[in-house]
Amino acid sequence: MPLNMRFRFSPSKDGLVKVLGPLETDIMQLVWQDDRSTVKKVHRKLSQGRDIAYTTVMTTMTRLSEKGVLYRHREGLAYVYTPAITEDDFVTMVVQQVLDGLMEDYSETAIDYMIDYLARSKPTELRRLQNVLQTRIAA
Numbered sequence: 001m002p003l004n005m006r007f008r009f010s011p012s013k014d015g016l017v018k019v020l021g022p023l024e025t026d027i028m029q030l031v032w033q034d035d036r037s038t039v040k041k042v043h044r045k046l047s048q049g050r051d052i053a054y055t056t057v058m059t060t061m062t063r064l065s066e067k068g069v070l071y072r073h074r075e076g077l078a079y080v081y082t083p084a085i086t087e088d089d090f091v092t093m094v095v096q097q098v099l100d101g102l103m104e105d106y107s108e109t110a111i112d113y114m115i116d117y118l119a120r121s122k123p124t125e126l127r128r129l130q131n132v133l134q135t136r137i138a139a
Contacts, residue, residue: 007067009098019094020069023052023060031070032087038078 007019016025023046030045031037043057061081065072069090070081085093102110118126 007094007097009094016091021060023056024064027057027060027064028069028083028087028090031081031083036080036082038080040078042081 010018016028020028026046027042030042034041039054039058039061042061043052043054046052046057061070061079062072064070065081065084069084071084072079072081074080099110115126115129118129
C-alpha cells in the first residue's frame with residue numbers, strides 16, 4: 001500500500017469526497033468496479049448522468065495517477081488505468097492519516113471525543129473498543 005499519498009481532508013463532505021473531489025470519487029468508484037479502464041470508458045459512463053467534457057475526465061485521471069491512486073500505462077493509442085490501491089486499503093490509509101494527525105496534535109481531545117461519540121451514537125462499537133483494549137492490555 002503506497003504510504004506517501006497525501007490528501008486534503010474535508011470533514012463536512014460525505015464518504016470519499018472527504019479526501020477526493022466529487023469527480024475523483026466518481027472516477028475511482030468506476031475504476032475500482034472495473035479494475036482496468038480507459039478515459040473513453042470512464043467518460044462514457046460518467047456522461048450518462050452529467051454533462052462532462054472528455055478532457056476533464058482525462059485531466060482528472062492523469063492527476064489521480066500522479067497522486068499514486070491509479071497506475072497508467074499505454075496500450076496502443078490509449079492509456080489504460082488500473083487501481084494502485086484497493087478501495088478498502090485506500091479507506092484504511094486515509095483513516096490512519098487522519099487519526100495519526102489528530103493523535104499527534106490533539107490526542108487527549110481526540111480520545112475523549114471518540115469515546116463520547118461512541119457512547120452517544122454507537123454503543124456497540126464502544127463495547128467492541130472496550131474488548132479490544134482489554135485484550136491489548138492483557139497481552
